[in-house]
Amino acid sequence: MTLKTSKAKMIIDQSFKISEINPRIYGSFIEQLGRAVYGGIYEPGHASADENNFRQDVIQLVKELQVPIIRYPGGNMVSAYNWEDGVGPKESRPKRLDLAWNSLETNEVGTNEFVSWAKKVNAEVMMAVNLGTRGIDAARSLLEYCNHPGGTYWSDLRREHGFRDPHNIKVWCLGNEMDGPWQIGMKTAYEYGRLAAETGKAMKLVDPSIELVSCGSSGSGMPTFPEWEAETLEHTYEVADYISLHQYYGNRDNDTANYLANTLDMDNFIKTVIATCDYMKAKKRSKKTINLSFDEWNVWFHSNDQDKTIEPWSVAPPLLEDIYTFEDALLVGSMLNTLLKHSDRVKMACMAQLVNVIAPIMTETGGGIWKQTIFYPYYYTSVYGRGTALHSIVDSPKYDSKDFTDVPYLDQAVVFNEENEELVIFAVNRSTEEQLIVDIDIRSFEGYQLVEQVVLAHEDPKAVNTIEKERVKPRNVNDSSIQNGTLTAVLSKLSWNMIRLKKASE
Template sequence: MQATGTVHSGYVISTIDPRLYGSFVEHLGRAVYTGIYEPEHPTANADGMRQDVIDLVRELDVPVVRYPGGNFVSAYNWEDGIGPREDRPVRLDLAWHSSESNQVGIHEFADWAKAAGAEMMLAVNLGSRGLDEARAFLEYVNHPGGSHWSDLRRKNGREEPWNVKLWCLGNEMDGPWQIGQKTAEEYGRIAFETAKAMRAFDKSIELVVCGSSSPKMPTYPAWEATVLDYTYDSVDYISLHMYFDNHAGDTANYLAQNARLDEYIETVAGVIAFTKAKKRSRKNVYISFDEWNVWYHSRDADRTVLEGNDGWPHAPALLEDIYNFEDVLQVGCILNTFIRRSDVVKVGCLAQLVNVIAPIMTVPGGPAWRQTTFYPYLFASRYGRGKALQLSLDCPGYGTDFVDQVPYLDVSAVETDTDGALTFFIVNRHQTEAIDLDMALEGFGDRRVILDKVIEGHGLRAVNGADGEPVAPQDGAGSGFSGGRLAASIAPLSYRMIRLGA
């Protein structure tokens, strides 16, 4: 089986915003407590943060982390997480039926983010609260001093402002599960007024308005049209969320689901373009895909807590999906889609980063370890920054009940901005056949293979754990560059990354 393609140096989709490879830490389950924060842990730093987790986040080179939610933010009082820890209240979190100790708040998270090498992306509560809370939080975080909230920050130990640029105007406000759910008109109005107030403080901040929580929502895509009608000239991004599952156990259908993702992006990009034309605006609004991941393995285990049968536990194990080899291929396809749509998707957040549907898992008092999906995220984050290139690919494919034709090979290409290397990210969806890839390179000059990594040969249900990480990259073999062409045999059900340097 063969696939042929062409990539040309002049056919650029877009310069990729590094924040496309962001992530997310929510006060949910063990993401914060025994995830990033565990003062009794042997590796804990002076702030009580797990250094082993910080090291893994730095390995991933995560550029931005969304915080503190998520569903959690829609009933969260940010003031509960400031001041002396012994004075902070314990609250009942209605989103995840847990108790929140507030031992980690904005100060602690900001210090953790700095240690992890990430910028903060903060969300304000537009569910149970609104404009006044948002402007106060912004003043506390970003004003130098001489005002009530900024002076309180300085009193609490942070002299200089954090100057956070990226702010989310609530979370999933279309969802009936959300505290303070709103109609599109209600949300559009409050989002506009909140954006207006926040921009009155600082015109340079970037604002993210809530789009649909899923393309399955009954209000999609009319929600986007209504909300953008209110907010288009006041915001910079509209958020989209999507999760992927294989409840049916159908690998072929599962690995084709990024076709639905592409359609979702295409539809909302059309709504953005329509609104821009309708308003005769010169401003561009982009997509912040600030929640995405595989999520289905842990749902049955979560019911006891989420239905309230355990009372109000603190930091219970929730959404702790253990990812398998099949999920490596899915995450690779999703990341390829974002690279190919980087002209409209500028910010992305893998949800989430630690313990909660996450690439990093921890054992309380014990080790931190890499899930199988750690690796496609690692490779995209490290080598997928630069210019996304347009590919033409002629490859055999197959159909599903929701897409007529999906190629067996899913490929994206990036000319890296650090060293000029050309990086190909490749997933072979075929379950039994290797595919010989013949890719013509035009306008790149002479090249050679400088890095070839592959994850292949595992059973679809193979997993990693605290006692070992068998699903990990190995050196690829047989790829080569000659006569202006890359040739490689892509094994069935494999994830491959090939880099060509000058």
């Protein structure tokens, strides 16, 4: 049987710079939802639990991912959340109905516990404030509690709770998905814009050093997109530093070729938000540029039906527990590539979420832990995708699918770490039938040698990992070579690849 082959070309040059990559682009998200916290990061009595009841097996995997920033506590949950419920003596904390997820929140884990956990995994916290049922007063009080050194009511209360030093949380989200009809306290664009602007103003009076994220649309499919961005930025432009983007994809039609093309939609979403931000910059004659925080992105659809059967008002029910396939990992790899290619404006991003809930890490309550298929592109891109994103010139064969035209078989992103003298290419071959041979002009990287090619591939696009068996895992191959300034890379059909080069020592 003859192996079907296509060919593509790339040109990479050190001078084709997009931007320095902000490490925060590899952030994640923990919401007080399902088993993300209880049975995920926190489990009293677990064999690996530390002195604060945090699972050390989870801590180890999160540290492997090198997650720089983690959003908390929501998400939809935050829009009816009273932060005061989650501080102080645990025995006196109230149990509350979580209206967002039809669950019972015990508040055993709250702000201080989460900040302590984030330090253990070497991540900073991105804190969200409730602009659904609450507003300016609760937000400024929470900020004072977290960041003020002492000598005031809220900062002294933090000290009474055992945290003498301020948490110094720098990034704050002004609410969550406030355009969504599912949101507790949904707002019109005008209502949200005014509330967010005044809340942000008060917060920056408490701590001028913080960075604020204004709510963008809940997804590119919202009927008010991008009018929502334009109208809310009329009010928040000068107080906000970022605007948020949220997007999830799913292969509901069981059409792999069309599914893997969804990053074209993601790319267009980002470009439209950038254009809207820059329109507002021009309209306001502002010298300030609003950057993007893509603080919810992932695949989410596998668990939709099973979530309808969950018993209401239960504690830590198994909600949103998607079990990811190999093709999901391919799309996640391409979504990371898309973020890198927009690193000039996307300065923060959060894979939603981190543990158990639509997550790369899964645990058994009381038991073991395992890596989902999507863990691997996230891991390699986070660890090796640090430095400067480079624009590459690409000539790739294309295909048409149900929803997209001119979809390149080759999806790629390039990172140059000048300090480490390392060049890294992340590449996805979307073809379901043909391997792709890519000739890459790397003449500006004279003396660079191939270090490794890591491949994630599987014959079955629907293959999944379980705690019993890891069917989808990376392997090293020797399919690529360098000759006369050309790197020839062989990408097997339906594969995610990391090709790493390093300058030879003299």
